[in-house]
């Protein structure tokens with residue numbers, strides 16, 4: 001179910017926000033460990049974007065996160 005996967009991605013982003021080296025299973029394939037990168041936006045000082053991708057199935061997701 002699509003909503004379930006979305007909520008898993010959001011959960012993954014939260015976990016990686018607390019601890020970037022935490023191992024989080026890919027919500028899509030359940031096998032890969034997500035790699036994440038935070039990217040600051042020049043236009044937005046409140047939010048930033050967290051890029052996550054799975055090295056196994058190559059799915060990626062970008063979530064807008066609040067700073068702080």
Ligand SMILES: [Zn+2]
Nearest residue numbers: 026029054057
């Ligand atoms: Zn995957």
